[in-house]
Amino acid sequence: MRRSPIEVTLLGLMTWSLLSISVGCSALAATEEDGALDDSSIAIAGGTILFVGNSFTHGHEEPAYSYNKAAVTDTNGSGVGGIPGIFKKLTVQAGLSFNVSVETASGQTLGWHASNRAAIIGQPTWTTVILQEQSTTPLPTARGGAPTAFTDAARTLRALVLSKNPAANLFLYETWASPTGVGTQGYPSGTSGLQAMQTDLRDSYFKASRDLGFTGVARVGEGFLRAVDQGLADPNPADGISPGMFNLWSAQDNRHSSKYGSYLSAAVLFARVTQDDPRSLATGAGSAADELGISATDAGNLHRIAHEITTQAEPPVGGGPTRLPATRATFTGAVTAGTPAVLTGVAQLASLTTAEGTFTQLVGATAQGITGGNTPSAVGTAPANANVAASGLGIHDGANNVGTGHFQFGTAFTAKTRFFIVDSTTTSTTLGDSVTVTLVNASNQPVGGYSLALLASDFTPSAAGTTSTALATVSYTSGVGSITGTPPGTVQSKLGAVSFSLTDLGVSDVTSVSAATGLRLSSATLDPNIVGLYSVP
Template sequence: MPRLTLFRLFRPLLAASLMGAALAASAGGCDRSADPLPPGPQRVLFVGNSFLHGHAAPVLRYHADRVTDLNGTGYGGVPALFKQLADDAGLQVEVSSELVSGQTLRFHADRKLPLIAGQRWDAVVLQENSLLDPHHPGDAGAFVAAAGRIEAAVHERHAGARVYLLETWARADQVYRTPGGRWAGQTLEAMQADLRAGYAQAARAGCIAGVLPVGDATLRAVQDGVASRNPDGPIDDGKLRLWGSDRHHLSAWGSYLEALVIFGRLTGRDPASLGADSRAGRDLGLSAAQVEAAQAVASRQLRAGP
């Protein structure tokens, strides 16, 4: 058979082979490592909404001057709490945020990608809308696609960056206060299972270093008897308030727990090593016992895995 004919026959196979090799090389070039960030200065970016910037004082504007807010809105929030925890542990981190209240990752992918991918980051934390999809609660399809777009843009700029997904928490208002809603009349466990599955799906679909199990940690606080299960139910003496007054966002204690889980997973440090005198906890007005309770829950969750 003439060589030209052979080439024409095998050209589609060759092209497919080369494309597959290119995709494999691209996937292999990014960092899927679940290990802590390496020593030395680290640049960390947080992308999400009010589940990261916080809903009200003392979290919303907490040390806003120590976080580079790419949107210029002046939020401190959980990124600033993470910065304080890192400082307390003697770690060098520069923290930036790109946070817009109530929005999805699709919004950030559509409108904020130049801000997100315009700089070189060592770690990027992505947080999706608390319902996964506000129009179709519990559906992770749009989340998976948007996280993939952002992750690819980040890795195009710096293949060694680690991209994490921050798993959000079951909302008491959705379970106890939203008649006809997706999780109405169910349990916190049921909603958290849907969120966990959605984040796991998004992690499998892209070059993701790991899921930060914040939602699982908040559920653990309830299951371990540290925090109240139903903020509208009978008062549980001695138990902590996990959610704020809207039964949606976390309380100051819950936000401290959120920051501890992020800190522990990204740095590899045991949150309990920060001790009862944790500066971030004191700044939020928490007692030593409340600080230690949050640290213990975070430690147990991180030892348990994602």
């Protein structure tokens, strides 16, 4: 087969010069330019390749588990083929020559492999090594992960490989979110939870790759999510597979990969390592797809997804999430200065400060269709309804316990857009409420599967019984009795906020969400005073 190199478009390196910034943002600190490599020219046509991982690499069930095992070397003698076996077959179909080896152990972390399999991984024969971490370890600690352990193990194994062969290429194998995983790790159910979990995995893998100097990341998990977003894979197999869709996850546990998921994994790895176009791979008799029982139509779609996800622009240089707690705010109107400021009547949010700077060019959203069990609260005249209470930049009122609400901006979003939510709670409780945020269009319909699960801990930190770090305090005089007190105005509330970006929502290609004009907020506890946006320089 004629080789057709994939054209990989990387976002340019971005240098923030925060010492001189246009009106609307005053810098807090300058940052250094990220030294990430542009690896778009690296195409590996052969050599000895070692896959290191667990059951997300060797496969969980047949036909993937033992597929093509005679053509790969299982260094542990377990007799597995798995995703490396499928990868090997794809390279043969492409006319490439790879010697493929597998070093896997079910349920183990990269740290375990570093401690117990260094003699195998540290052989000078490997020209390419692919490392797959245990499925939840790269997640934030609040989601049950151990990201520092992931980074430390990746660093150790990279150093080990390069000490034996300095010319070796090393890739990180980004794993996938799953219906079972979102439940066990505390994410929302459904597609929004898959998106939120995958965003955390993606951020962690790319940060490790850039910080440690890996050759790159094989974006397998994002391939899974793209198949869901495009209506090819069923996001909730537990209630049955929808007609015309397939299941990426094992029917046994909805966590490991099925034959479809294993095939997609191998196709993404093939595209990333070789830089060949997987859309040219055969699907007929004798092909890997045919031998696994995958139809030509499904295989063609999986090839296309592998191509799309591999050629997709990488997350912004600097990596990691941009969701940041607000540390300061200023207000206009009926405000009494202090630390924190006290809102005594009708007031407007004038500026918001995060680690990225202080921003004054704020745009407040117009609320639509807010549902919730509680009456809105306000200082002064009570808002007419929940939509009025959570519209614009009026900080003096807010919706209590918003079940669901749509917040429309009527403007195009860019990579520099920062959304924010100002939340309130009584002084006696800890500030912050968990909420799921989803991109919507002008008709309030979700745009793809772009969602983010914000935790209460993402907001301005403020412990129960104290206001010292709050953005402001306010005593509502109308609304819910537990919020206003008896008589009204005797219970004090405090304000906090969080900012986040399209990157946090899982968007790496802004044009793919050109129809997005607003946000949907879903929570049982969120008390939003303002939903707004601003732009960073």
